[in-house]
Amino acid sequence: MRDLVDEIVAAHRDVVRRGDDDAELIAVTARRRYDAAVADVWDAVTDPARLARWFAPVSGELRVGGAFQVEGNAGGEVTECDPPHAFTVTWGGPQSVVRLRLTPDGEATELSLEHSVPVAFAGSGAGALYVGPGWDVAVLGLALHLRGEEVGDPAAWEGTPEVARFNAATIDAWAEVVRASGTAQPEEVDGAVAAARAQFAPDAVG
Template sequence: MDIAGHLKAIHREVSRLPSTSGETVAVRLRRSYDAEVADVWDAITDPARIARWLMPISGDLRLGGTFQLEGNAGGDILECSPPSAFKVTFGGPTSIVSVRLLEDGPDTTVLELEHTVPIEIAGSGAGSLYVGPGWDGVVMALARHLHNEFDGDPLAFGATAEGQEFSRQSVHAWAAVARESGTATEAEVDAAVEAAMGQFAPDTPTTPRG
């Protein structure tokens, strides 16, 4: 797998935003796919396809319904506008994930993902390291699925040497974004790197290579 290519293909942002209920930390990703919007929408909403590149999903998958990713987060489906956008709670009522698909030519789709949580939960922009690397893995896995590169259990990939190296580099990519955003102190980012490495890449060195 072209680890560097997959990581470079992801645009990352971290910001702190005001909201009606208080300040939030927003994590944003954007990536282009060589596929039509309808195909990408089907890949991210059809349970059979989701299980092939991410993990099994169950629930009442419609507006107003609920979902549960097997062994992971679940939530409520707050908005759904096929084939371009949906919004869900993710693991809790104040953790909100929004996904939008944009056509960028006849065979190119841009996926934009935003995950917001209250500042009380994130702590600072460094909290992006607790979710950003996971979302990097999601948008990477979707790319591999759309290009028919997955072979076997997608959940097993994260434990491979290749999967661990992807996660290690992803953690440091998010650390750089958090530092540049001005939303966290150096000490907060350093602590988040250590925690994120234990979560996403426990079998790799914590310091960058090269």
């Protein structure tokens, strides 16, 4: 069986600080290419029955103006729904925004997932370490689902030692990206890495 850590290189990660002094944001982006048609990927990320198989149960209405709740996670409101290319929601609060973009590439699809929050909330680019690893697991879970490698109960799967090792590796990957971005001081990155390990990979071994 494939080691999930090998999947780290399949995703591209980015952290930027943008906007003006009145509305500066930290934007955390994960991108991955899937060998699946854009219509299939769109269905996988917007159909509650499929979301429950690789992400989590989602209740509510996934349409513009609709409110939703992810079981055991955040809720919000759908602010954009443009099938099969663009889906935008608030995530746990009106200033926390997740944007999903799907771009066809022949018979494949590139997914871009951006999570942006005000700098005042994130503190610095080191804030990427509080959300990036979680989105990495989601991007991975979607890849497995689209390949027909079902994870069973996503919440139970996320608690396995295999995913903990993946999380530890992706925390290192995000830390490298944040350091290269110049959006955080070294001590901020070190503190965020420690917090991310405690949250996402407390028992990771090897």
